[in-house]
Amino acid sequence: MMYQIRQMWLALRGNFTAALATLTTMTLTLALLGAVSLLTLNLERTLSGLEKEVEVSAFLLESANDATLLKTVQALPQVASARIVTKGKALEQLGQDLPGILEPGSLEENPLPDSLRLTLKNPRDVQVVAAQLKALVGVESVEYGEGYVDQALSTLESVRFLGYGLVLLLLLNSLFNILSTVRVGMFARRVEIEVMRLLGARRGFIRAPYVLEGIVLGLLSSLITAALLYPAYFALTGQLRTLLPSLPLLEDRRVVLELLVGLVGLGVLVGGLGSWFAANRYLRELE
Amino acid sequence: MIQLRHVTLEYPGAAQAALDDINLHILKGEFVYLIGHSGAGKSSLMNLILKRETPSRGEVYLSGESLRKYRGGRVALHRRRIGMVFQDNLLLQNLSVFDNVAFALRVIGVPQREWAARVLSVLAQVGLESRQSALPRQLSLGEQQRVALARAVVSDPPLLLLDEPTGNLDPDTSGEIIRLVQSTNLRGTTVVFATHAREVVEQFRHRTLTLRRGKLVRDDPFGGYAL
Ligand SMILES: Nc1ncnc2c1ncn2[C@@H]1O[C@H](COP(=O)(O)OP(=O)(O)O)[C@@H](O)[C@H]1O
Numbered sequence: 001m002m003y004q005i006r007q008m009w010l011a012l013r014g015n016f017t018a019a020l021a022t023l024t025t026m027t028l029t030l031a032l033l034g035a036v037s038l039l040t041l042n043l044e045r046t047l048s049g050l051e052k053e054v055e056v057s058a059f060l061l062e063s064a065n066d067a068t069l070l071k072t073v074q075a076l077p078q079v080a081s082a083r084i085v086t087k088g089k090a091l092e093q094l095g096q097d098l099p100g101i102l103e104p105g106s107l108e109e110n111p112l113p114d115s116l117r118l119t120l121k122n123p124r125d126v127q128v129v130a131a132q133l134k135a136l137v138g139v140e141s142v143e144y145g146e147g148y149v150d151q152a153l154s155t156l157e158s159v160r161f162l163g164y165g166l167v168l169l170l171l172l173n174s175l176f177n178i179l180s181t182v183r184v185g186m187f188a189r190r191v192e193i194e195v196m197r198l199l200g201a202r203r204g205f206i207r208a209p210y211v212l213e214g215i216v217l218g219l220l221s222s223l224i225t226a227a228l229l230y231p232a233y234f235a236l237t238g239q240l241r242t243l244l245p246s247l248p249l250l251e252d253r254r255v256v257l258e259l260l261v262g263l264v265g266l267g268v269l270v271g272g273l274g275s276w277f278a279a280n281r282y283l284r285e286l287e
Numbered sequence: 288m289i290q291l292r293h294v295t296l297e298y299p300g301a302a303q304a305a306l307d308d309i310n311l312h313i314l315k316g317e318f319v320y321l322i323g324h325s326g327a328g329k330s331s332l333m334n335l336i337l338k339r340e341t342p343s344r345g346e347v348y349l350s351g352e353s354l355r356k357y358r359g360g361r362v363a364l365h366r367r368r369i370g371m372v373f374q375d376n377l378l379l380q381n382l383s384v385f386d387n388v389a390f391a392l393r394v395i396g397v398p399q400r401e402w403a404a405r406v407l408s409v410l411a412q413v414g415l416e417s418r419q420s421a422l423p424r425q426l427s428l429g430e431q432q433r434v435a436l437a438r439a440v441v442s443d444p445p446l447l448l449l450d451e452p453t454g455n456l457d458p459d460t461s462g463e464i465i466r467l468v469q470s471t472n473l474r475g476t477t478v479v480f481a482t483h484a485r486e487v488v489e490q491f492r493h494r495t496l497t498l499r500r501g502k503l504v505r506d507d508p509f510g511g512y513a514l
């Protein structure tokens with residue numbers, strides 16, 4: 001084991017530029033992955049807050065049959081719950097929401113219509129349901145947090161898509177970096193490797209220092225990433241909290257730590273598997 | 288122990304076969320010289336036995352088993368039963384004499400506590416115990432060949448392949464080396480000794496195989512140098 005570690009150290013030193021390049025790209029990749037994951041987690045928290053509040057309102061004509069409409073709407077598969085808000089209730093609510101606008105008894109007639117208020121099982125169905133409601137007899141108009149929710153949802157989707165797409169590309173890039181680091185390292189020591197093979201060394205024995213090198217590179221870069229990301233993230237959320245206190249930020253240190261531990265695991269995995277694969281391929285080519 | 292049946296070896300792109308339809312049987316415990324001019328195919332024959340090369344046609348058997356199907360870990364096991372001195376030594380330039388010899392033990396997984404005694408004992412037998420810390424490039428070619436021999440015998444292999452191991456030695460040192468190889472042979476190791484040193488073959492007589500341009504032209508059980 002000591003021998004393998006010393007060999008790994010020699011391989012790292014003899015091949016310093018390649019190792020450094022690998023370390024840098026892996027660190028950048030993992031840092032980006034960590035940042036995207038944290039951003040997504042936060043956006044999701046904000047959105048799930050929003051989604052719970054998404055309510056579709058269908059304002060009804062005077063002539064509408066409220067009870068029948070309620071039954072029809074409750075039968076829609078996308079609908080989680082539905083209730084009738086009578087114009088009297090609506091007025092009361094308005095009075096509570098905006099006190100001072102209405103003097104009690106200042107209106108001769110209630111100008112508000114009856115309405116149906118729905119919540120959906122999946123907020124993404126909001127447009128479909130709205131269209132269906134509009135088509136019903138007795139419905140005058142339909143309202144929901146148009147634009148607002150749609151946009152937030154599609155922003156989240158595209159951030160996630162772009163972020164993970166970029167991370168995937170960068171992970172592949174890191175992997176190729178490791179592959180070529182190991183290849184260059186093994187090529188530089190090809191005589192020694194050939195002698196080992198001729199003396200009867202097993203593949204695992206020859207491979208070990210290079211796999212170790214990959215694991216160390218992965219571990220190092222993910223530890224650097226974690227050490228940078230953790231304080232940076234909490235500094236940022238601290239700032240945001242004072243600026244926008246209403247944002248439901250992810251500030252649970254345990255969750256963030258778990259994410260970073262996962263990142264370290266991924267770094268080690270990519271480093272180890274990449275170098276294992278590269279070393280194996282090189283040895284196979286010799287046979 | 289070693290058997291070759293209709294073995295032909297053609298290197299890719301070579302006009303002529305390096306070995307041409309060789310049939311040969313070497314028994315366990317034998318000491319066999321392999322002689323021939325340079326280019327006759329001596330190293331190629333050794334490389335076939337080590338499975339560094341695979342025959343284009345025919346089969347090489349070791350203890351009755353064909354080497355053709357050996358792959359990966361099986362090749363490694365096969366090579367562990369063979370100690371070989373390569374024509375170009377193949378010492379590791381960045382390791383000391385001691386470490387070069389110990390390397391053979393490390394590679395086959397001998398526990399580290401046994402190394403010192405075994406390495407020093409073979410280094411003494413080749414007369415190099417005082418040079419154990421030197422690097423190969425600080426040694427003469429003859430000394431390097433003796434290190435290579437020490438590395439080949441330190442693991443006590445049942446088969447010893449020596450590819451011109453005395454090529455750079457003066458007659459006196461050659462004699463010592465051959466005596467060492469002979470005593471190893473007397474303890475049961477099968478030896479195949481490639482050389483074109485007439486005095487060696489004449490002085491220490493053993494069965495002698497003669498190669499000429501890839502063909503086995505003579506197999507003399509009583510030895511003697513006749514090219
Ligand atoms: N790796 C190789 N590739 C192509 N030709 C080779 C190779 N090794 C040896 N040869 C050729 O095979 C023939 C036999 O070579 P070799 O076995 O080294 O002979 P010897 O050891 O008797 O000097 C020679 O013609 C040599 O040029």
Ligand SMILES: [Mg+2]
Pocket residue numbers: 326329330331374450
């Ligand atoms: Mg030769």
